[in-house]
Amino acid sequence: xxxxxxxxxxxxxxERDTKSVSAEETFDVDLSDPAEMAQExxxxxxxxxxxxxxxxxxxxTVTLKLRPGRLHDHHxxxxxxxxxxxxxxxxxxxxxxxxxxxxxxxxxxVSDHEA
Numbered sequence: 001x002x003x004x005x006x007x008x009x010x011x012x013x014x015e016r017d018t019k020s021v022s023a024e025e026t027f028d029v030d031l032s033d034p035a036e037m038a039q040e041x042x043x044x045x046x047x048x049x050x051x052x053x054x055x056x057x058x059x060x061t062v063t064l065k066l067r068p069g070r071l072h073d074h075h076x077x078x079x080x081x082x083x084x085x086x087x088x089x090x091x092x093x094x095x096x097x098x099x100x101x102x103x104x105x106x107x108x109x110v111s112d113h114e115a
Contacts, residue, residue: 021057022065023047024107030069032102041094044108045087052086052110059110062086064093069102086110 023044031037090108
C-alpha cells in the first residue's frame with residue numbers, strides 16, 4: 001500500500017523468477033570482420049551457457065541482439081530462434097542477419113527456460 005507521501009510500506013521481495021539469461025558487449029570500435037563477430041558471439045554464448053548451467057536451467061529461445069556501427073542506423077535489432085544448441089543458434093542468426101556494415105554491440109540471450 002502506498003501512503004500519501006509516496007512511500008510503499010510493503011516489504012521488498014528480492015526473489016523472482018529469472019525470465020532470461022544474457023550477455024552483451026559494446027565495443028569501442030565497430031566490429032566489421034565476420035570472423036571476429038562470430039568469435040565474439042561464440043564467447044557471449046559460452047558466458048550465457050555457463051550461467052544457465054550454474055543455475056541448472058535450460059532455454060528454449062536464443063536471441064541475438066545487435067546494434068549497427070556508427071556509420072549506420074542506430075536501431076537495435078533482435079533476432080530469435082528456438083534453442084537446440086545455443087552457441088550454434090546464435091552463430092546461425094549472425095549469418096542470417098549479416099552485419100556487413102559493422103556492429104557496435106552484440107548480445108546473446110536465452111529465454112523461456114526451465115529448471
